[in-house]
Amino acid sequence: MPITTQGEQVAGVLESLAPDGTPLYPTVAILMPRRSTKTTSIWNVLLGRCYAHPGYKVVTTAQDGIRARNKFREVQRALDAFGFKERGLGKLYWGNGFEAIEWANGSRMWVVPPDAAAFRSEAADCMLFDEAGELDEATSEDLVAGALPLMDTRPMGQVIITGTPSPRRAALLWDTLQEGRDRKKRDVGIVDYSLRDDEPSVLYPDGEDSEPVLNEKLLYRVHPGIGTLTTIKKMRARFAKMTLVKFEAEYFCRFPTDHTVTAINPAKWDTARAEVLPVRPDRVGLAFDVAPDSSAAALVAAWRDEDGRAHIEVIGYRSGVAWLPGAGKAAAIKHRCAVAYDVIGANTNPADTMHRSRVQVTGYNIRHQQGAQQRFVDELDRENLTHYDQTDLNLAAEGANWRNVNEGGRLFGRKASASDVSPIVAAALALWQYDQVPDRQPMKIRTTATR
Template sequence: MSTGWPAVESKAADLGVRFRWWQKPIGKIILAKRADGKYASTIGGTGLSIPRQVGKTFLVGAIVFALCLLRPKLTVIWTAHRVRTAEETFGKMQAFAGRRRVAPYVEKIVLGSGEEEIAFRNGSRILFGARAKGFGRGFDEVDVLIFDEAQILTDAALDDMIPATNQSRQPESALLLFMGTPPKPADPSEVWMRMREEALSGEDDDTGWVEFGADEDHEFTPLPAPLSEADWKQIAKANPSFPEDTPREAILRMRKKLGSASFCREGAGQYDNADHKLIFPKWPSCQTDEMPDEVTAIGLAVSLGEEFGSICSARVWEDGRVNLGAVERRVYSRSYMVSEAKRIQEERECAVALDEKCPDAGLLPALIEAGVAVQVMTLAHFVETTSDLVQRTKDKRVTHQSTDDLDAAVVAAKWRSVGDGRRVPGRKASSGDIDMLEAGIAALWAAGLDLDPWEAWT
């Protein structure tokens, strides 16, 4: 029936902020109110599925700053999934707070370890932090709750934070914002996708949804070929800040940095409607924020073309679950792999495992010569451990921290039959390198061995 946008736009103008044509209707939607004066989406929140390099962080930041000045003692929680994203956002908001027209309203800026804050003279405050570090739990009387990187958001994290808004002191009730881009197949995106599906169904009148994106059926020219004229038209459709605020160079830089698949999602806002059948189908739901402080075993693997080498760790929790964590993936060097395996084994007193069919046939003898107590995984072990990992993901008896190298290998992996109904992730059959996954399987196998880590398996 109304919207709080005019007041916010006016206050933002006092701060020297002028909004673009496309930002204004989004602001009206975010701050829309029902006849009783409550925010229209206070129950379901408002989702902003908007590509990178468009300006959604600036838009939401300006809205939040204006609200903080309009509403004394307003409490805003701004949380991202990754520490890096939270720090980048805080850096931008810190710079905004330092503007000549804004600074007089700011009392102090708190620089903390993952929990930064901008405090205003009228008692309002904005707190920033990363969900991966547990930020957001335990707060109360929160008036505005912003989930950045909301495509990486689990129900558990949502359950931890939503109750904080139950005691909002604002007459419009709490304001919930979810900002993100189309998720990768391995992202734990159940909250985001459920929100999108319910909003687009037209049956959910408690949720706001804004989505920018290229046509679903448009296929962008793959790298290294240049973008076509049709591609650039789709970029303009997905990104209203192009080309006035976001030049062609910025788009091309993002395309090169992200790669073709991620660019379609994060740069052009395209949702991948393909049927992604992960060979470990419950992998996204096994993500955890728990960080193991010990290592039971590490696995080593080399990509098919010997271009990359991966090290993955396994840690057996007290309750029997096993955590798989990507340690490192880098351009392959046999000498580095050997020295790093030796260093980790000596420091952590852990087992070291390697597939007997490693693409670099010289790695095993090099490890032995260097004095590394290496466990050699046969095909039979590989088959058995892969089957175990499938069952563990179904039962949520495996955990991981959702690192890009390991997630990408899981997404790329495809089955290879080895006869008698047995199967393993195939290096040639997969859509990309799976060396980090192979290293994880080796680590999982070695973690289950009842052996002294210094006793080499033969």
Template sequence: MLARRRVDPTWLSHPDYVETYGPEVADICALAGFPPDPVQELILDLTFAIGPDGKSAAFEIDIIGPRQQFKTGVIKQMELGWLFVTEERLIVHSAHELDTTAEAFRELADLIESAPSLSKRLAPSRGERPGISEGNGRWAIELTNGQRVKYKARTKSSGRGLTGNKIVLDEAFALQPTHMGALLPTLAAVPDPQVVKASSAGKADSLVLHEAKDRGRAALSPRQVYVEYGDLDAHKGCRDSDCDHAKTARGCAFDDEERWGRIMPALHGRVTVETVRSMRQSMPPEEFGREFMVWWDDPEDEAGLPLEAWGLCADVASAPISRPVFMIDAAPKSKSAAIVAAMLRPDGLIHLEVVDHRPGTAWLPGRAVQLLKHRPLDWVIDPGGPAGALLPDLITAKIEPRQMSTRDLGQACEAFSAAVENHGLRHLGDPVLARAIRSAARRDIGDGLWAWSRRRSDVDITTLVGATGAFWGLSVVPPEKPKPPPPVNADVPLGVASETNDLATAGF
């Protein structure tokens, strides 16, 4: 009997839940002679978790890990659970390759047929295998009550025809936005849908998987289960800094068997060290790195900023102590506008906060006047952008913003980006700003500098431009002079400041 080695996921996030059918699903899998290991038990518990509303706690389940470890097995276990525990009407299983799809069908059919208590529920048919249909690229398993599992290979550009109560998207590294754009709207009327994406590490063009990883590692989606077994030190650890990971390389991270043990939960069990050694010697280095070390390829178009890094900067309890610098920004054609504040915290980090974000721009000068009560250290605006049209109204209201040059803008974007990636700022988790962070595109402005591109971005980025400018503005404004301590004989109780920061107490 193989050892049941427990290795915790490298990254794990999931919704809260009140109960789970995971143990019942594990029992059904054991009846089929395919009991889950500890990793699979965890995933089953989260997949079959029930929220307070009585429905599945998770809408999407994303499982990432090395080859031959747990993904293929846990998908079969999920499908057994959906058939024989929660009794779903229709389960659709798809993969990128036709052969992978066919193999998944055969393995689940064999499991059901091998267990008398399960096979007796297969629908009668005229063929040799009751309830099992195969031929002409169409595979299905059907039970006596009409429940079905259908298997389909995805086309390169379409996810149409994949609708069901539960959807499995294996080989998710090949998913593209067109697949999800065709699939997800069809689930809107399904009472309790779930979508499973399973894969090894993403390739450069794995746009859907990269986006799921960024959200999952940062725990940004409340109904996403994200389980990833990977390498915390990916792309690091070789003896030579310019190591090409060749099979003859000395001191290469790919040959670190202790690291293998942290990445591969099935190692020393159904997957042996000798097997992985053989894979290392037989596979191209880049493929071994992606498939067994779970080293992700960098995205082809690194547009915005990684949500994982942005999520690690979140602090809903962040409390600034300085007066603010406000940045004003507007979208093209005055479609929307935003005011974002930057303030210092006691630990010296910059606190960013979206003060206001609304359609149109007519509201903004009046709102800016209201904010004068916070005695701002400065105002910032990009006069060359759409917000420049607001300058006359602001000046009339006796607000004269610091006007950024093109070089200022480029340096601000570079500094802001570095602060996010190094977790050097804090924010309150505003969802509109998070969308802009992930989706904003960049444009070259010369001399090695870049700025956020409104034209190439597919979302409203006024909050992001505002956060960038406010961050820069606080770094260039003269620092506040420290307040003198109150007189010893002042009528102020000991330990109570004579003047409170209205930003921290009243908010915006």
């Protein structure tokens, strides 16, 4: 199989060792465009390991059992054409569902469907998840929970996750790439040829209303196969026939933006950060929100200054819900205002408790919630919002993702998010509540003049 510069990069990441001789990156995600020898490079490494290290075991899968076997058989056919058996290297097994490559030195490779139970039948030194971008979220969760922990007991174990972007920014390939990009996990390595979100895949040389043209300068940077494995002429032809979203996924390795993307822009959130918490004004909007499992709750205040800039403060974020009615009542009395909440199941009991203690509460439905959350994001994007670097609010903003509702609508996803979004949900609703209530006018005292 041919060796390329990008292939050497793939091998370099896969073969990197820590000082103790174990893999520097026990988990590796590889994202490269079509026609850039991504799969060939990975298989070069794995075949080399099986040849060089007696008894080395590799189990591989793809997006489903049939396509996993088809991928595996491509490699088997290449080995068969090479004379694998005739040279005394081993045997090839072609049985439907029992495909395997067995070396004379005891090494073995076999293929299974993407099912965690299939990986438990026999221990392996390496797991290869090919076309992982095609795995849905449920399958990804199953594999992460059931298959990947099997590598914890193998000092030289390595998991390789590769593919091209899926239609959604979710599941195994996307999540692993994000871990590598964020550098939060030092044991996750990535080979990442992809277009950043702030880079345009097309240009409009004659103005925004003109026909877009391919940004070839960026394509050359992202696609290492142009000039060796494919040509720019072929790329232009593909661009002319494919939708932009499809072309970006296949050849720029950009995951499409959809309603599962991060709801809060990290750069804008950093820009909105202030360190010194001011004295809260008398007039604010108040709102609370409870996590769906009632494990925690948030009480948040929001207001605008004289320039119309929004300000957000978390009054309280604590585990459980028992503390919330008392805290809500104290805040409502102090600021002489109602407390807003989203009329979902987990919020109804604390709202009723507040109501029975003579606190005015205002419930908002899904339509209002959409408006509140869109306004919150708009204020942030316009750099017209300030928050005060509160940890709970930061974590909620960092983990918040969108979820689809009704026809084309969206809300902060409670299940789809990486952390509890209660503080950010309450913040958006508190600002909405503030904007719904007009300023309290100073009382005018009328006097009657007497002679």
